Amino acid sequence: PRIHPGYMEPETSLAVWGDDQTITVWVSSQHPFTDQEFIAAALDLPVGNVRVKSGVIGGAFGGKEDSSLSILTALGAWAIKGTVRLVNTRRESFIAHPKRHPAQIHYKLGARSDGTFTALQAKVYMDTGAYASYGPAVAAILTETLAGSYRIPNVQVETLVVYTNSPLSGAMRGFGSPQSHFAVESMVDSMAEEIGMDPVQIRRANILKVGEKMFTGVILNETATALPICLDKAQDVMDRFQAVEVSPGKKAGVGMALAAQSMGLGANVPDDSTHRLEWSLGGKVLIHLGSPDLGQGLAMAVEQITAEALGLPYSQVESLPLDTLDRPNGNTTCASRMTYMAGNALIDASEKLIQNLLAHAGEILEVPADKLVYKEGEIIKEDGSTLPVVEFLGRLAEDSITLMSESTFSFPYPEETTPQDLPIGMPHVLYCFGAQVARVEVDPDLGTVEVTHFAAIHDVGKVISQSGVEGQIEGGVATGLGYALYETMLKKDDQWVDSFTEYLLPTSKDLPNHYENIILEIPEASGPYGAKGIGEIPLVPTAPAVANAVKNAIGVRVKKLPITPERVLGFID
Structure with a gap:
C-alpha cells in the first residue's frame, strides 16, 4: 500500500532575508546541509551566505529526506527581501510529500x-x-x-x-x-x-x-x-x-x-559524518552535533557516549542545536546509522580532546605531556597529585584559547571484502x-x-x-x-x-x-x-x-x- 509517514508536525519552514545579502532558514529536515546547498544553488548565492537551522523535529520517519519548503520559503524571502513562513496543511502533506512505495x-x-x-x-x-x-x-x-x-x-x-x-x-x-x-x-x-x-x-x-x-x-x-x-x-x-x-x-x-x-x-555513496567537541570554561563539554535529532534520541545517545569516553557525569555533556553557520557537516540522519556514525566520530574526538588538553597542561605545568594522565575530569601528575580540568580551561581562556577537537567517521566499505x-x-x-x-x-x-x-x-x-x-x-x-x-x-x-x-x-x-x-x-x-x-x-x-x-x-x-x-x-x- 501507499503509506504516509504520519508525522505529527507537517512540513514547515521559515526564511529571513538579511541586509547583508545572507539568508537564514529554519526547517524541519533530515539533512540541513543538503538544504543549504540546494537553497544556495536555487538563489545563485555562495553557500556561506545561506544559514540553515534545524528545529526540533516533530517526527520524520524518512519522509523529511526530500527537500521541500525550505527552498520555497528562501525564494520567497529573497524575492520580497523580507520574511516568509510556510506550513503545509495536512492535505498538502498527503498529496505533495513522499510516501512509502507500493x-x-x-x-x-x-x-x-x-x-x-x-x-x-x-x-x-x-x-x-x-x-x-x-x-x-x-x-x-x-x-x-x-x-x-x-x-x-x-x-x-x-x-x-x-x-x-x-x-x-x-x-x-x-x-x-x-x-x-x-x-x-x-x-x-x-x-x-x-x-x-x-x-x-x-x-x-x-x-x-x-x-x-x-x-x-x-x-x-x-x-x-x-x-x-x-x-x-x-x-x-x-x-x-x-x-x-x-x-x-x-x-x-x-x-x-x-x-x-x-x-x-x-557502497560508493559518500558517507562521512563530522562532529566537534568543545570544553567550555565552566567545565561542561559541548557537542557540536552535525546531524539533526529527529526525535529518536540521537542527542541523548551521543551525550552518553561522549560522557563515557571522557569519564564525565552525563550532566556535564550537552548537545547543541544544529546550525550550519558553525557546526560541522554530520550528514543526513537516516539509514539506521546515526548513533553508529556520530558515536564513533565522538569517541575519536574525545581522545583528541584529551590529547589536546594534556599538551596544553604540559605547557602550563612545564612538564612533558607524556608525564601527565587524564582521568574523569582531572589531570594526574607524576607524583600522584591531581588538578581539575577547569583550572586549565581558565588559564587557557586568559590566552583566548578554547579547547576543541573534531573528528570524521566514514562508514566502512573495505574494498577487499x-x-x-x-x-x-x-x-x-x-x-x-x-x-x-x-x-x-x-x-x-x-x-x-x-x-x-x-x-x-x-x-x-x-x-x-x-x-x-x-x-x-x-x-x-x-x-x-x-x-x-x-x-x-x-x-x-x-x-x-x-x-x-x-x-x-x-x-x-x-x-x-x-x-x-x-x-x-x-x-x-x-x-x-x-x-x-x-x-x-x-x-x-x-x-x-x-x-x-x-x-x-x-x-x-x-x-x-x-x-x-x-x-x-x-x-x-
Missing part, C-alpha cells in the same frame, strides 16, 4: 524435501509516483533484502521502478525492506506448510551463518550469531502465546517473522537482525483482526540508552501494525485520501495489551562500544508476523496489505 512482488521460492532452500526468483514493480525521488535507492535495498536472512544459492531478482500518475513515493522508515520482508517471510511460512515443516524449524535450517555470503556477495560478520538466538527466543514466545486461551467466538493464531535490515547509505560489480549504493555490508512474534484473534463474523500479544526480539549490539532503544522498538512495532492492518492511501472518485479521517493510523487502543521487548546485545566490532542501528528494523518483520498469525488462525494466506476486515471476510466466505 510494490507488487512476484516471488518464487524453491526448496528440497528436507526444507533446504535452493533457488529464488523474484520480479518487483515499485510505484514511485510522478517523480523518482529516492525510488532507485529504495529499490536497491528492497532488492538486497528479498532473500531475507537466508542462504539461497541461486537468486534471480529484477526490480523495476515505475513512474505512475500518483503522489510521489520516496524515503520512509525501512526503505524498501518492509515490502521485501512481507514477501519473503510469507513465502517461508508457505514453504514450511507445503513440505510439512515447522516455521521455526525451516528458518533454522536456512539462516545465514557467520562467514557465509548473502546473494549480493557480502560476507556476514559475527553479529549474524544473533539469528539462531532470535529463533530460540521466538520459539519460546510462540509456545507461550499458543497456550493463551481463545476468546469466545474468535479464532486465534500465532505467527513469527525474521528480519535483516541494512545500515548505511550503500565489498563486491564492486553492483550499481552505486549497493551492496550494504552491515546488518541489524531481529525477529517478531504476533498472536492475533480474528472475528469470523466481522473480519476484524486484533493483535492481542506481541514480542519484539532484536539485537542492538550494545544498549546505549535503554529508554531510547525501547522507544525505537515500540514505535517501530506500532508503525508496522499500521502497515499490516490499517494504513493505505486510496483513490476514491478521482480524489486521493488526504486526511486522517479516512487514512487510519493505529492509536494506543489498537496496540496489543500484552507486549514484550527482548533485547539482545551481540557487539558490532566496528560500532561505538559495540552499538549498531535500531531505528528501522522493528517495523520490518511486523506485517509478515501478523500475516502469518492470520494464516495460522483462519487457514488462508493474505497476500496484500493492509489486512482489512473486507479482505478477511472475503477469505472466510
